[in-house]
Amino acid sequence: MAHTLRTVRPRHVLIEGPADMNSRLGELLLAHELPLALFSSYRDKERTHASWTPFCAYSPEWVALTEGHAAGAQVRFMDLPAWHSAFEGVRNRYSDGERRRARAIEALCRKLGLEGMDALWDHLFEQPLELDVLAERLRIYFETLRAEEPASDRDEQREAFMLAHVEAALAQGDGPVMVVCGGFHAPVLARARTMPGALFPSAPADASARSYLVPYSFRRLDSFAGYESGMPSPAFYQAVWDEGADKAPERMLRVAVERLRGRGQHVSSADLIAASLMAEGLGRLRGHTALARTDLLDGLASALVKDALDVELPWTGRGVPSPDTDPLLGEVLRAFSGERTGRLHPDTPRPPLLSDVEHWLAAHGLGPDKRARTVRLELREPKDLEKSRVLHRLRVLRIPGFTRDAGPSFPAEPVLQESWTVAPSEDFISWVIEASGWGPTLEEAASGRLEEALMDAGPDLEKLALLLAESFFIGAKGLARRVLEEVAARARHEPDFTRLGVAVERLLSVWRHDVLLGAQGSTEVGSLIGAAVERGLWLIEQLDGPHQPADKEQLRAIVALRDALRFAAPVLTLDVAQARAVFERRLASLQAPPAVRGASLGVLWSLSHFADEASAEDVALRATRSASRPATLGDFLAGLFRLAREQVVRAPAITAMLDELLRELTEEDFLIALPALRLAFGFFPPREKEEIAQALLPLHGRESSAAKELLSLDVEPAVVLAGAALDDDVEQVLRRFGLTGKEPGNAP
Structure with a gap:
């Protein structure tokens, strides 16, 4: 050129x-x-x-x-x-x-015994050549490519x-x-x-x-980072550009070894000599007058990797290397990629967003220092709330250096504390400038980013619920209102019960707790809850499948409906009688999934539907016995426990009946029921598990004070399950050969 x-x-x-x-x-x-x-x-x-x-x-x-x-x-x-x-x-x-x-490139690679276009390009064009020879090679190459x-x-x-x-x-x-x-x-x-x-x-x-x-940065240019830039290992070619094809390999070999030693890898002088000799030998074998990139990488791999490789060498292809790539080779590739990051001249025009971001970071003391630091916020404090919105806007725009470590998944939750890590990032300015396409200020850019997500969300109620949370976090009232309108339109026709449940959960959280945008007790949000609950009750009646296993997301949706009836019904005039009738029908239906039947019982029990606790326990005992087959018991209990934990813990008759049912199971039936039972009892926190154990132990002649011992297990549950399965296999083998002592007439 x-x-x-x-x-x-x-x-x-x-x-x-x-x-x-x-x-x-x-x-x-x-x-x-x-x-x-x-x-x-x-x-x-x-x-x-x-x-x-x-x-x-x-x-x-x-x-x-x-x-x-x-x-x-x-x-x-x-x-x-x-x-x-x-x-x-x-x-x-x-x-x-x-x-x-x-096809022409693949054919040429096969003919020359080269792996991939990068090696082909190095072989044909990156070797020292007379300029007229180089020009003619390029002309023939591209004319052939264009013709095909x-x-x-x-x-x-x-x-x-x-x-x-x-x-x-x-x-x-x-x-x-x-x-x-x-x-x-x-x-x-x-x-x-x-x-x-x-x-x-x-x-x-x-x-x-x-x-x-x-x-x-070279890192972003490198094709091994997944970027199709046409430039693998940019630091290597920068060395060729700076020092020439003859001196660059020696420099890059030194850079790679220094990086490996800096990472604690032992690379001896003998290893270095072996890598250099191997690269030179490969270069001569391939007809190269100067070492190509692949010559040097192959030489380093052959000299430094002592074990057999599980995957191909990463430079034989493109894209992010396999996770099974030898870590040593990964460090070599990073050395060839380079750490260089560009810097713009001070007179380069800056987008308004960059100045706005710098202003807000300085105003709230959030600018990255030389080291990472933790920022803790109490969202009920106006100053901390404003800091949180700045940080969330940066997060929505994917600006590096700002990571939320802890906080509510939805801003209307009762606990409103956050913890963030603020750390320096070499790509900070680049990403802020790139985010300027969304708007000239931090607030407008974050809102613009979410506005696009709103367009992409379409009718997906779950995505809309997530966008509602994000609009609250960044303080975008107008966007939150539009998302609510979309949720309202979708909730009336949503065909998926679990997605509707997420929407009800979010809307109820806003209606009950939101103090950030002033939606607490909102009539508008309340009307949305009423419409969504009505739709949810209709959808739950369509859930059939007597052999369907428990679905945690379905149970979560039922919890959302129950909570709406529990907390919002008096204010929003929800038809509680209609809802109870729906759950009564679901409890009685043998076509409903067992977990839905159990959850329906839990809804009725937790909403005090029954005349008294004795009546509730009697219904629970009869319903549980009717679902006591090994394939359905655990699923039924998962629904019941998810919706009525507190009620079950206060009902020792339920514990006694479950103990009786489980003792009656054969080992084979117990193994069938065990996975769903684990899910069901997993809904109890440790304190309530201890209360159940205290009620259970006297039934086996033990002191209730030993309950804590039952809550700790020295091995993983999976090991216990595998041991029980092994016991069952051994029992079957013994029975087949008449060695159990139970069936002497069958002995051979």
Whole structure:
């Protein structure tokens, strides 16, 4: 690139890059520290889009931009703006993932015995070559690729736009035109004629299209971090760029060894010599005049990894390495990736959001220090509540360095304390600038992010309930009102009982406890609860399946309905009589899932439906006996215990009956019932388990004071279960051979 600029001295340099930045090229030409990226965002009523155009020192586009400008050429970008629909779904303008699977590339890799396009590219083009030889290789390579891979609709739109720029420059006739583009487009753009065309589309008037420079890092550029940037191991190629292909391998070998030693890995001088010799041998075997990246990595792997590998070497492919990759190789890859992070020139225009974020962090003393620190908040305190909203807005925007460690899952819960970790992050500025696509202030950006999520949520009531929580956390009253409207519209037609239950749970929490946005006791929220409860009662009648195992989410939904009837019925005039009739029918239905039958009994019991406790216990005893088959007992009890724990603990007759039922089970039946029984008794906290044990022990001739001993187990429950299963297997073998002593007539 630089050689062509010096020898041709073009009048125009046209670069594959976003043409909407042409009026702002001066920002790119400031004295930045690379890598950096151009972040572009777009939002309208129909779609949102974000993409990055990354640059490092050895990017051809960057060389053309900076050296072309220094040579006095008219430098311009010639590609479609990043907001254009042609880039829909493309997060990195220079990604070439689809080209890597071309048949021509795969055939060439097989012929040369190379694994993947990266190794192929190094072999063909990264070796020291005469420039005319390099140019001819590139021409043949890309013409072959273009001949075999038809252009997509996206390619055709972009190439038509780029051709218009090339033809307009040629039409001026004032000097040579140099075009810098991806090799796949070169054969088409080389056929340009001197016919100017339309040059620039405009963004829709009601859309928000913004672009800003952001600091970037080698880590984010690296394809081994999952980013299709076309640049694996960027630190290695930076070393090639800085020191040349001959000296770079020695430098990177030293960097890798220093990193390993810094992580406590023992790498001896003999290991270092072996890695170097192995890499050099592999390079000569592959016909390389300078060590390629894969030569060096293969040499390090062969010298340093002592055990057999469970997976392929990660550099034979793309993407995040397998979790089974040897940790030593993972550290080598991180060394080749590099730690460099770019820095923008102080005069680079900053989006308003960055200044707003810095203002709020300073105002509340939340700016990251050199070390991580803990911030604890009491949300009933106005100052702490404002801090919480700032932190939640940063969290919603996914700004690194702000992590909530503890706090309510919903802001209307009775306990309103939070704990956060605030830590420094090298990507802080980048992510804030990238979040500016959502809005110019922290509050607007966080709300904009959730507004998009609201559009994406569609009819999913569970997602809407989550968005309601988020809108409360960030203090967005208008958004919370719109989410409530969506919840109301959806709740009246929601077909899924568990999703409706989540909505009822959230709405009830807001109606009972919210002091943050003033929704406590709200008539509007109360009407939503009434509609959702009515829908829930209808849905629960549709739940059938006499052999269906207990579903914890279904039970959670029934708890939500019960709590709405318990806490809101007097104020909201809910039809409690109708609800009780529904649960009576569910309890009596043999087609209902056992857990739903047990939960229905629990609802009626906990809502004091029965005349007195004796009547309630009598109904519970009869219903439990009717569900006492091994395959259903545990599920029935799971529903009952989930909804009426306190009532069961105060009813020793229930404990005595369960003890009797369980003692009557054979070992085989007990193993069938055990998983559901574990789920059922798991709903009791330790204190209530102890009360049950105290009622149980006298039935076996033991002192109730020994109850605590039954609550501790020295082995995992799974081990006990496996032991019981083994006992059963042994018993069957003994019986088959007549060795049990129980059936002497069957002895062989």
